[in-house]
Amino acid sequence: MNADVVVLGGGVIGLSAAWKLASRGLSVALVEKFSLYSGTSYVCGGMLAPNAEAKFTEPDLLKASNTSLELWSDFRNELELVSGHTIGFRDEGTLMVALERDDVYLLDHAKRQHEALGLKTEVLNAEEVREREPNLSPRMLRGMYCEDFQVEPPKLMAALIEACRKTGVHLFDECGDSELGKDFVKFKKTEISFKSVLIATGAWRVNREDAPKVKPIKGQMIVLDMPIPICEHIIRAPDAYLVPKADRLLIGATMEEVGFKRGSLAGSVMDLLVGAWEAMPSVYDLNIRELCTGYRPVGETSMPNLGPSRVDANVFYATGHGRNGVLLTPWTAEKISDHILKSF
Ligand SMILES: Cc1cc2nc3c(=O)[nH]c(=O)nc-3n(C[C@H](O)[C@H](O)[C@H](O)COP(=O)(O)OP(=O)(O)OC[C@H]3O[C@@H](n4cnc5c(N)ncnc54)[C@H](O)[C@@H]3O)c2cc1C
Numbered sequence: 097m098n099a100d101v102v103v104l105g106g107g108v109i110g111l112s113a114a115w116k117l118a119s120r121g122l123s124v125a126l127v128e129k130f131s132l133y134s135g136t137s138y139v140c141g142g143m144l145a146p147n148a149e150a151k152f153t154e155p156d157l158l159k160a161s162n163t164s165l166e167l168w169s170d171f172r173n174e175l176e177l178v179s180g181h182t183i184g185f186r187d188e189g190t191l192m193v194a195l196e197r198d199d200v201y202l203l204d205h206a207k208r209q210h211e212a213l214g215l216k217t218e219v220l221n222a223e224e225v226r227e228r229e230p231n232l233s234p235r236m237l238r239g240m241y242c243e244d245f246q247v248e249p250p251k252l253m254a255a256l257i258e259a260c261r262k263t264g265v266h267l268f269d270e271c272g273d274s275e276l277g278k279d280f281v282k283f284k285k286t287e288i289s290f291k292s293v294l295i296a297t298g299a300w301r302v303n304r305e306d307a308p309k310v311k312p313i314k315g316q317m318i319v320l321d322m323p324i325p326i327c328e329h330i331i332r333a334p335d336a337y338l339v340p341k342a343d344r345l346l347i348g349a350t351m352e353e354v355g356f357k358r359g360s361l362a363g364s365v366m367d368l369l370v371g372a373w374e375a376m377p378s379v380y381d382l383n384i385r386e387l388c389t390g391y392r393p394v395g396e397t398s399m400p401n402l403g404p405s406r407v408d409a410n411v412f413y414a415t416g417h418g419r420n421g422v423l424l425t426p427w428t429a430e431k432i433s434d435h436i437l438k439s440f
Pocket of ligand 1: 104105106107108109110127128129130131132135136137138139140141142143144274296297298299300302313314315316317348349350389390391392393414415416417418419420421422423424
C-alpha cells in the first residue's frame with residue numbers, strides 16, 4: 097500500500113500526530129511494534145501538571161508545557177467529538193503536602209520558585225489542607241495547591257485510536273520488527289511506501305545514525321482498587337504521588353535507569369506503598385489491582401526532539417517527551433503536523 101505519511105509508534109505522540117495529519121487531508125498509516133493497548137502511554141499517570149512539576153532549570157519545558165495546557169481544552173473537545181469517547185478529564189488540581197519539617201522547607205522553596213515563575217499557587221496550613229482532603233495523615237504539616245488537571249490514559253488512548261480510525265488512519269498493531277527504507281517500511285508480509293515518515297517510538301531509538309539520543313527511564317506504578325474515593329486531588333507527598341481515577345488509585349512512581357528491564361522490584365513497590373501510606377493512611381485497606389511498568393523517553397535535554405532529520409528531508413522525529421508526554425501531546429501534535437505539512 098501507499099501512504100503520504102507512515103507514523104512509527106502507537107503511543108500518545110504517534111497516535112495524536114497521525115490523527116492530526118489525517119484530519120488535515122493526508123493519507124496516514126501507523127505501525128506499532130508491540131501493542132497499542134499496553135505501552136507507557138496506556139499505563140502512565142495522565143497528569144497535566146506543569147505547575148506542580150515546575151523547575152527553574154527547565155524554562156523552555158515550562159513554556160512548552162503551559163502552551164500545551166492551553167491547547168488541551170480544544171484538543172480534548174475535538175477528540176471527544178470525533179471519537180465519541182470521553183477521556184476522563186478532571187480539574188481538582190494537585191495538593192503538594194509536607195509531612196516532616198524538612199518537607200516544609202522544600203515546600204517553601206517550591207512556593208518561592210512558583211512565585212518567581214509567575215505561577216498560581218496557594219499555600220495552605222494543615223487544617224486547610226485537611227478540609228480539602230480529610231483522609232490525609234494527621235501528621236501533615238502544610239500543603240500547597242496547584243491548579244493542575246488530569247486525564248485517564250486508557251480512555252485517552254481508546255479515544256485517539258478511534259479518532260484515527262474515523263479519520264481514515266490505517267492502524268497496524270503488533271507488527272514486530274520492521275525494515276525502514278528511504279521511502280518504505282516492511283514488516284511481516286506488508287510493505288508500505290511513503291512520502292514521509294514520522295518516528296514516534298518513545299524510549300526505543302530506531303536504527304538510524306541521525307536518530308536523536310533517547311534512553312528509557314523505567315517507572316513502576318501500583319494500581320489499587322478504589323470502590324469509594326479516598327481523595328479527589330492528585331496528592332504529591334515527599335516519597336510518592338497518588339492519582340485518583342474513577343475506580344482506582346495510582347501510586348507512583350519510581351525513576352530507574354535500568355534499560356528496558358521488566359518486572360517490579362519488591363523494594364520499589366514497598367517504598368511506594370510506604371510513601372503513599374504515610375501521606376494517606378487509608379491506602380492500607382485498598383486491594384492491589386496490578387503493578388504497571390512504563391519507560392519514560394528521556395532525551396539529552398528536558399525538551400522533546402521535534403522536527404525533521406538533519407539527513408533526510410522526508411524523515412521526522414517526535415521523541416524524548418520524558419515525564420510529560422501526555423501533557424505535551426496537543427503542542428507536539430500541532431507542531432509536528434505543521435512541520436510535515438510544510439514539506440509536502
Ligand atoms: C510511571 C509513569 C508515569 C507517567 N505519568 C505521566 C503523567 O502523569 N503525565 C504525563 O504527561 N506524562 C507521564 N509520563 C510520561 C509519558 O507516559 C510519556 O512521556 C509518554 O507516554 C510518551 O509517549 P510516546 O508516544 O512518545 O511513547 P510510548 O507511549 O512509549 O509510545 C511509543 C511506541 O512506539 C512503539 N515502538 C517502539 N519501537 C518501534 C518501532 N521500531 N516501530 C514501531 N513502533 C515502535 C512502542 O512499542 C510504543 O508503543 C509517565 C511515564 C511513566 C513511566
